């Protein structure tokens with residue numbers, strides 16, 4: 625591999641296009657050389673925006689291309705398995721957006737396939753681990769200064785989502801970030817999930833359970849509460865409160881004075897702005913994530929969340945979707961981490 629990492633991006637929808645701009649404009653040590661998308665017009669338009677970028681029709685051709693050293697997979701989760709497998713077969717590093725795949729079995733196949741390669745190649749796109757506030761929270765918890773971590777309360781609100789965003793997607797595509805945050809902060813697996821269905825907002829698409837409140841029981845017995853509300857009609861709010869024996873740490877707190885209300889028309893404010901969506905709120909986290917991936921890849925290493933983290937998150941999401949359907953707590957059954965059986 626030359627000095628500069630030649631990067632291909634698969635999927636140039638919202639997230640892939642955002643990563644393309646990031647690689648071209650803000651990340652050092654890497655160069656965007658190819659993109660691929662089933663919407664070939666979209667891929668061509670993006671390739672034309674930047675110098676030296678080719679649009680390839682077939683994502684697997686992009687992976688196999690001799691001029692591509694490493695791949696960002698920003699396509700929908702349903703096609704991740706074959707694309708990650710292609711990267712593993714080609715011995716190429718990949719940064720794969722969440723979810724790793726759509727079900728535990730296929731995610732486990734990827735964990736096994738990577739292990740068979742004999743060295744880690746895949747970083748999962750759980751960008752919150754790279755957000756400076758979450759990273760500092762993790763460091764603070766690790767320092768022991770606040771004592772043992774007892775509880776975590778997560779809030780995750782989106783302004784809006786497309787009509788196709790179902791109740792299950794609220795679990796698999798949104799709550800999955802809280803799944804990773806809980807595992808990251810506790811350094812433990814989630815043992816059980818319960819998803820409650822409160823009265824929905826009148827802004828919810830017909831039949832969609834929004835907001836949702838879920839409870840994770842961690843393997844060591846601690847509890848994590850989560851509110852996910854994808855149509856709050858105001859803006860993007862993500863907060864995490866970690867309650868310890870001798871203090872509390874809060875990430876994503878609005879700056880300035882105590883807020884009154886979020887609704888603009890009653891004059892409330894956060895003492896600052898409310899970002900419109902995750903690309904703004906986590907812009908720095910994404911920059912740091914992709915930079916860390918480029919740097920690690922150039923050293924031949926993987927940092928940050930792994931395929932195991934992607935697998936565990938997928939299994940918890942499956943349990944969450946089962947609980948959403950039944951209203952009952954659902955246990956999480958993971959493979960043995962050593963033997964993968």
Ligand code: ISE
Nearest residue numbers: 780782797798799801854902
């Ligand atoms: C989206 O797919 C993301 O990954 C965002 O981070 C999350 O906040 C949003 O709810 C999801 O739809």
